[in-house]
Amino acid sequence: MKTRFKIYKTIGLIGLFMVAFTACTDDLNITPNDDQTTLSEDLFKDEAAYKQVLAGVYANLALTGTDGAGTSNLKNIDAGTSQFGRVLLYVQTLSADQMIWSYENDPGTREIQRNIWTAQNPLLLGMFSRAHLSIALANNFLRETTDDKLDARNVSASVRSEMPAYRAEARLMRAMAYYYMMDIFGKANFADESTPINSQPEVYERAELFSFIESELLAIDADLIGAKQNEYGRADKAVAYMILAKMYLNAEVYIGADRYADCINYCEKIIGGGFSLATNYLHNFMADNNLNSAVNEIIFPIISDGFTTQNYGPTTVMINGSVGSLEVNGTEVGVSAGGWGGALRVRKQFVELFDGSFNSDTRNTIISEGRPVDIDDISDKDSGYIIQKYSNATSTGSFGVDQTFVDTDFPLFRLADVYLMYAEAHLRGGGGDLTTALGYVNALRTRANNPNTIAAGDLTLDFILDERARELHWEAHRRQDLIRYNKFTGGNYNWAWKGNGSNGISLPAHFKVYPIPTASMAANPNLTQNAGY
Known part of the structure; x- marks a missing residue:
């Protein structure tokens, strides 16, 4: 079992899944799969x-529910279409040029990966609802x-001495949920x-949303615990700075404003926070990534744990899903x-980013022998x-505790992304230093x-886009990157199965942006559909 911030299976999950639902969800029109209504005062006697x-x-x-990986605490939404990290992976990665899912009878996947989604897509409802539940839970706290x-x-x-930091963390988690809503749904x-x-x-x-998130993250800075000073799995100043840096990098998309200098500023704050690259690239994606370099x-x-937090989250999906039908390499x-x-393969355009000069590159984990690169039939695994x-597997040669539910934490934010954001923001006129930017990129290659x-x-913008794909693939960034580069919509860059x-x-x-789920609009008449849908 991994050592990390404990996601409580007792009172903490009661607070999450079994009580407080009217109190914490009515303000956001979320329908819980439970009829208990308030946090009891008895809860806080301890x-x-x-x-x-x-x-x-x-x-x-x-997590999605209290009774195992297949349960959901959101009514009429099952676990497979509402686990936060999984649906984030689907809307940000499966929708773009890196990943393909074989089993298109799985609810919503066909429409996401072929870019033919509608407001009825269950994965979009799962993303919308799960993010709003994060907001509601933070509000309740x-x-x-x-x-x-x-x-x-x-x-x-x-x-009480702990409470300012606790409250700052809750506000940060709420701001992060609003950040993803801003990015995905607008x-x-x-x-x-x-x-x-x-x-x-x-x-x-x-x-x-941009104004609220920015003001919240700036307001809580003094109360947040310093970078790398909190328990593993809990948010600190660096997490707030990361959200700000990503907002500023994408500010022209979100609000039509150039905020690249601010992106550089917050990248520098993160880099100065005591982080360093893992000694081995693949350590970031292993079962002991909370303990190794x-x-x-x-x-x-x-957090993912094959014993205490079994869930069909992004790392369970990607590790089980990327086992080859021919290779049987699980x-x-x-x-x-x-x-x-x-279940999972890669699209041709992603493969083409790893030419012969990447044969020794540890980021190149592509297995190609005996396989055609083209996917003419998505169902042909x-x-x-x-x-x-x-x-x-762990960096020491052992394995996680379960052969389905993995111990591998999903690296939502990591330092390599900061290095590449700094370089891009510099090239876009945000300031900084060319030598420093070049050094960060080459540090990743080394x-x-x-x-x-x-x-x-x-070091050009096109190079950075490709290098981000090589470094950060399958980490839920690609859709956002392609939109920022004006390559997601339109026809100036196409990939296999884009637009069906x-x-x-x-x-x-x-x-x-994705459409607002029909069920969410029905719950709140103030919600209107995004243009074009």
């Missing part, structure tokens, strides 16, 4: 409950930890801890030999190359055992 309920806010990123509530409960000084139901319970939520558009690189993970990566029978990036470091003249064409076709511009 002062340890405050940390446990905070753990429940984090648990919503990893903040309502229950006001000075008045703590005074009334006569909470001890020792617990709007969100909006509520904070001061919003009256049972009121109809107002709707914030991108500009309003990756612990110095991962800024924020979604025992190499710590799952059953056949895994999920060739023997066509298309596979990769072996993620693993349920760490990957690639002898082909680059010169200053090679085997060789790719143009996408309309409104596909830069």
Whole structure:
């Protein structure tokens, strides 16, 4: 069992999944799969409950229910279409040029990977609902930890001394959920801890969300624990800085403003926070990535544990799914030999980023022998190359505790991304230093055992886009990157099965955001559909 911030299976999950649903979800029109309504005052008689309920806010990123991996706490949404990390992976990676899913009868996957989604897509409802549940849980925690509530409960000084940091973490997790809503849907139901319970939520558009997230993250800075000083799996200053840096890098998309200088500033803050690259690239994606050298690189993970937090999250999906139908190589990566029978492969355009100069590059885990690169029939699991990036093996030669549910944490944010953001923001006019930017890019290549470091003249925006794919593939960034480069919609860059064409076709511009789920609009009349849908 891994050592990390404990996602509580008792009171913390009660706080997450079994109580407080009217109190914490009515303000966002989320339908819980439960009819209990309030956080009992009895819960807080044990002062340890405050940390446990905070753990429940984090648990919503990893878990979907209390009765095993297949259960969901959201009514009419099953676990496979609502686990936060998994649906994030689908909307950000499966929708783009790196990944293909064989089993298109799985709800919603066909439409996402062929870019033919509609507002009825269950994966979009899962993403919308799970992100809003994070917001609702954070709001509930903040309502229950006001000075008045703590005074009334006569909470001890020792617990109260922790409360500013606890509350800052809850606000950060709420801001992160709103960040993903802003990026993916362009709007969100909006509520904070001061919003009256049972009121109809107002709707914030991108500009309003950007302003709120930015102001929140700046406001909590003094109360957040310093970078790398919190328990593993809990948020700190660096996580807030990471969200800000990514917002500023994409600000022209979100609000039509150049914020590249601010991106550079927050990249520098993160880099100065004591992080360092893992000694081995693949350590970031192994079962002991909370203990091996990756612990110095991962800024924020979604926790996975094959024993205590079994879930069908992104690392369980990718490790089981990337076992080849021909290779039956699951025992190499710590799952059953056949895994999920060739569920995942890579698209041709991704393969083409790894030419002959990447044969020794540890980021190149493509397995091609005996396979055609083209995928003419998505259901043919023997066509298309596979990769072996993620693993349920450890850096010391052992394996995770379970052969299906993996121990591998999902690296939502890591230092390598910061290095590449710095270089891109510099090239886009944000300031910084060319020599520094070049050094960061070459540090990634050197760490990957690639002898082909680059010169200053090679550092271009197009190079950065390709290098981001080589470094950060299958980490839920690609859709955002392609949109920022104006290559996701339109026809100036096509990939296999883009727009439902085997060789790719143009996408309309409104596909830069996803549609608002029909069920979500029915729950809140203030929500309107995004243009074009």
